[in-house]
Structure formats: structure tokens, C-alpha cells
Amino acid sequence: GSGNDRVQISVQDSSGTNNANFATPPDGQPGQCRMYTWTYTTPNRDGALENDIVVHEMTHGITNRMTGGGTGSCLQTTEAGGMGEGWSDAMAEYVWSEQKSATITDYVMGDYVTNNKNGIRTHPYSTSATTNPLRYSSIKTLNEVHNIGEVWANMLHNVYAALVGAHGFSTTAKTNPDGTQGNVVFLHLFLDALRLQPCNPTFVTARDAWIQADQNRYGGANKCLLWKAFASRGLGVNAK
Numbered sequence: 001g002s003g004n005d006r007v008q009i010s011v012q013d014s015s016g017t018n019n020a021n022f023a024t025p026p027d028g029q030p031g032q033c034r035m036y037t038w039t040y041t042t043p044n045r046d047g048a049l050e051n052d053i054v055v056h057e058m059t060h061g062i063t064n065r066m067t068g069g070g071t072g073s074c075l076q077t078t079e080a081g082g083m084g085e086g087w088s089d090a091m092a093e094y095v096w097s098e099q100k101s102a103t104i105t106d107y108v109m110g111d112y113v114t115n116n117k118n119g120i121r122t123h124p125y126s127t128s129a130t131t132n133p134l135r136y137s138s139i140k141t142l143n144e145v146h147n148i149g150e151v152w153a154n155m156l157h158n159v160y161a162a163l164v165g166a167h168g169f170s171t172t173a174k175t176n177p178d179g180t181q182g183n184v185v186f187l188h189l190f191l192d193a194l195r196l197q198p199c200n201p202t203f204v205t206a207r208d209a210w211i212q213a214d215q216n217r218y219g220g221a222n223k224c225l226l227w228k229a230f231a232s233r234g235l236g237v238n239a240k
């Protein structure tokens with residue numbers, strides 16, 4: 001979007017439990033975020049106290065606004081909505097939560113609110129295909145957006161790991177966007193690709209947007225790395 005819209009947040013909102021949501025109207029109107037309490041523990045836990053959940057919800061605003069030019073209506077198909085969930089998990093992982101050095105760790109979403117080491121998704125995000133076997137072909141049998149999102153988020157976890165493996169890790173990435181390290185490159189490509197991809201992107205067109213984003217910003221320096229990372233989870237040149 002064009003920027004400067006505030007976000008209105010309701011914490012411990014009484015309209016639900018064990019969840020959170022974010023409504024993204026078009027540019028010019030405030031995003032609306034509701035954070036709920038989670039009832040799996042006594043006392044209950046507050047989703048607003050887990051960065052995973054807060055960043056996940058805020059990222060819905062980013063992806064809905066940046067895809068398709070600020071209309072807030074370009075992640076509407078099941079596949080595109082699923083990737084919306086995936087970007088939100090991915091941003092939660094990289095921006096605030098788990099990755100604090102060049103050593104890539106598996107990432108579990110929502111382990112605080114559930115007080116469960118497995119969190120709220122079916123698998124940890126991982127570079128190990130044993131720990132997380134999800135591949136592009138997995139979406140053929142999935143029709144729920146968070147489940148589809150897990151496939152996309154795990155691909156992005158592997159893209160992140162490849163970029164950090166190649167270019168190292170910046171400990172100042174949150175305040176210095178000019179670094180050349182892999183985590184800085186990752187977030188630039190993540191955001192650039194949102195602007196480049198078409199309205200209602202697919203896995204294939206979203207992947208192509210990452211490749212194009214790298215061409216635009218880095219002259220294609222990471223082209224092979226990106227193709228290999230996506231292909232490692234079944235989203236290579238012959239994916240359709």
C-alpha cells in the first residue's frame with residue numbers, strides 16, 4: 001500500500017478465543033486486528049503476548065495491501081489465501097522470533113499460547129524433509145488456507161536458510177536494511193516480490209516474483225540459489 005494508514009487493535013477481544021484475525025480494507029482505511037485469549041491453559045494465555053501471533057496478523061495487512069496495488073482484495077482464491085497464511089508464518093519466524101544467528105533452527109508457530117512444543121501447525125518449519133515433508137504437490141489435497149500456508153512457509157524457510165548459508169547473518173537487520181547478509185536479502189526479496197506478483201498469485205507466479213525481485217534488486221545474483229531452494233520442495237521449473 002501507499003502507507004500511513006493506522007492499525008486498530010483490540011486485545012483480549014471478546015468475540016472469539018484461540019485465534020486472532022486481521023481485516024485489510026483498501027488503502028486509505030485502517031486495518032483492524034483482533035487478538036483473542038487462548039483457553040488451553042489455566043490461567044488462559046493472551047495471544048498479544050506471543051510475537052508469533054502478533055507478527056502473523058500484522059503481516060496479513062502487509063501482504064493484502066502490497067499484492068495488487070493496495071486494493072486489499074488480491075489474496076482471495078484459496079491458493080492465494082493459503083500463501084497469505086504462509087507469508088504471515090514466515091514473517092513471524094524471521095522478523096521477531098526464532099532466527100537469531102546464522103545457525104538455522106526449526107521453527108514452531110504458537111508454542112506459547114498453546115503451551116505445547118508442537119504449536120498450532122502440523123509440522124515445525126525445517127530444512128529437514130524428514131521433520132517437515134511438505135512439498136508443492138501436497139497442496140493438491142489441501143483446501144484449508146492455513147494448511148496450504150504451511151507448504152509455502154516451509155519453502156520460504158528453506159529459501160531463508162539458503163540465503164543465510166550463502167551470505168551470512170546480520171545482527172542489525174531490524175535497524176539496517178543496507179546489509180548484504182542473507183537475512184537482509186531475504187526480507188528485501190520477500191517484500192519486493194509482493195509488489196511484483198499478480199492479483200491472486202499462485203505458488204508458481206509467487207515464485208516467479210521472487211526470481212524477478214532478485215533480478216531487479218541484485219541483478220539476478222541469487223537466481224540459482226532461489227531456483228534450487230524452491231525446487232527442493234517441488235516448486236522447480238516443471239512445477240504446474
Ligand SMILES: [Zn+2]
Pocket residue numbers: 056057060084085088
Ligand atoms: Zn492468518
